[in-house]
Amino acid sequence: MADGTIYLYFKNKNDILQHFFEHKTKSVFAKFKEEVEQAGTANDKLRNLIRRHLGEFQKDRHMAIVYHVETHQNIRLMEPLIKEMAKMYLDIVSEIVEQGQQEGTMRKDLYLGLVKRYILGAVDEVINTWLHSGGKYDLVSMADPLVDLLIRGIGNFETDNETV
Amino acid sequence: MADGTIYLYFKNKNDILQHFFEHKTKSVFAKFKEEVEQAGTANDKLRNLIRRHLGEFQKDRHMAIVYHVETHQNIRLMEPLIKEMAKMYLDIVSEIVEQGQQEGTMRKDLYLGLVKRYILGAVDEVINTWLHSGGKYDLVSMADPLVDLLIRGIGNFETDNETV
DNA sequence: ACATAAAATGAATGTGCGTTCATTTTTGCG
């Protein structure tokens, strides 16, 4: 494809990014929701979500790079779209956490906005590290240890009371 | 200051960033270490570290912006310096976690490399959200709730056995 | 096979940003 060809289909670079993200976002979030629906417990939903999140970014490195550059730019070309994505992620996380709270498996005293940043931040950093390693190792294998951290934290709170 | 003046002191833009980060990194990590030394328990050290981390980024918005843009660029101008910073952060986190493990307040089964991404990712995301909000609210006030999440996670593991 | 429309091409142009350097301004000292 020649340099100018793309301008027959898109207005400018911003427009290209806009359409690319809009398309990709729809497709990826549909998959996220699928994963969440397929699982029963909130913990399983979170695990599936993050596995899929890492999986999709591993599968499409170009998307991963553009996403990471764009979301951390000072002046973002696609501010509204990125905000919409953040909102969608918040919704998914909220749904999972609220279910977990009803099940009694997740804490009641959680500020959902912060939990979303806590989860998305950790996932993004894992992806970022992977990207800058040149994508040598399997990204999805990070999912389970990461989810374990997200749910249990780094603190040690003995689970069994069998200490006699 | 005129456009060209800075080139009397630095070779090029890369050189400017290099020196800026080198200087800033030294100063900030010195403060981090101070915070860690001042606290007794591992939990307190982590809380101090993150308070100071958020505090320093809040105090110097320009640094925060450049840091966030640079560390997420595809081709990073200062790859080695950024890697060095990541290493320093890993060292601090490792030191804290290892102390916590000896105290019995932190889990023994932790992969330190992942814990570093888990912590740094969450902190970075909190800063990123703050930056894109225009820095309207107090960033440091996020420290305590965030540390609580990092240590305890989002899972609900009843602490008291007084049920009955 | 030919005509016409549709699509693609890539050289040329515009633009923003990093960088240079001849000139101007400021500083320090007798």
Add this chain to the structure above:
DNA sequence: CGCAAAAATGAACGCACATTCATTTTATGT
């Protein structure tokens, strides 16, 4: 002051990258 050295200036340059458009290539229908 006066004068030389040091520092600062900002117009001008160059380069990378976004964009345009006259021309060429490909597709479609009769």
